[in-house]
């Protein structure tokens with residue numbers, strides 16, 4: 415198998431280091447300096463199984479190869495630029511690994527797929543990554559075409575799901591209930607369930623989402639929000655971390671996409687959305 419990973423961030427480095435055990439991997443990064451470091455040192459991945467070093471080919475140019483399986487591992491707001499770059503690239507499949515819903519509209523390749531990443535990762539440096547919290551990668555075709563093959567392992571369980579859009583919606587709605595509030599309050603996920611005032615806000619937001627999006631919210635009972643906060647109690651949400659570091663957030667692609675999908679006002683979620691936008 416020939417795999418191309420676009421984006422040398424947390425998810426891209428973890429995925430590239432596992433895929434290197436299954437085939438030939440090219441990682442496409444934005445900065446020449448990162449490409450050079452990756453060529454020289456490979457990717458060091460720390461996980462509960464120990465430390466591994468994966469040797470990959472690193473470049474700043476997307477290869478053109480009809481046999482390659484491309485995984486886009488940038489943040490959702492970089493997707494527009496990447497899809498423009500991909501317009502003239504041949505590939506067997508192109509899989510977008512972003513949170514949120516924006517890529518539903520962007521990927522027009524007949525073999526476009528989406529992956530919902532349920533593991534956790536953070537990047538220590540351009541060549542060192544930590545695979546924190548084992549979790550699945552759920553992959554499915556967006557337009558009924560083929561999907562990339564990845565062998566499922568204990569470290570990286572891979573699930574194929576024909577209803578990938580439902581999986582994406584579920585994750586986006588869970589992110590809506592957790593990410594903006596934790597980012598505004600600068601609290602860890604667990605505080606949403608231990609602080610009664612914050613849980614009241616989550617309950618109100620969840621009830622409004624159920625009224626606006628009954629079909630999509632069938633997969634997202636309040637219990638699921640509670641359990642995710644409990645499971646990730648000690649974690650800071652990705653939006654919380656982005657705001658804390660003064661970085662761009664994925665508010666548009668996660669919350670903005672949900673707000674734009676329905677004519678219902680969703681007042682609680684909208685206020686949080688406006689507050690995150692105001693921080694720009």
Ligand SMILES: NC(=O)C1=CN([C@@H]2O[C@H](COP(=O)(O)OP(=O)(O)OC[C@H]3O[C@@H](n4cnc5c(N)ncnc54)[C@H](OP(=O)(O)O)[C@@H]3O)[C@@H](O)[C@H]2O)C=CC1
Pocket residue numbers: 420421422423424425426442443444445487488489490492495496511512513531532533534535536537652664
């Ligand atoms: N990290 C996590 O635990 C999880 C993340 N996700 C989702 O996965 C996606 C990726 O997240 P994550 O890996 O954490 O993000 P990061 O910010 O760590 O990585 C994004 C990478 O994309 C690179 N990039 C941006 N534009 C380009 C480009 N034009 N060409 C090549 N590379 C580019 C950035 O390069 P540079 O650094 O040089 O700017 C950066 O290295 C997000 O949608 C996130 O929500 C989902 C589940 C868990």
Ligand SMILES: CC(C)(CO)C(=O)C(=O)O
Pocket residue numbers: 513588589592593603642646649650651652653
């Ligand atoms: C941990 C979780 C599920 C919180 O919504 C997440 O995906 C994130 O932080 O982006």
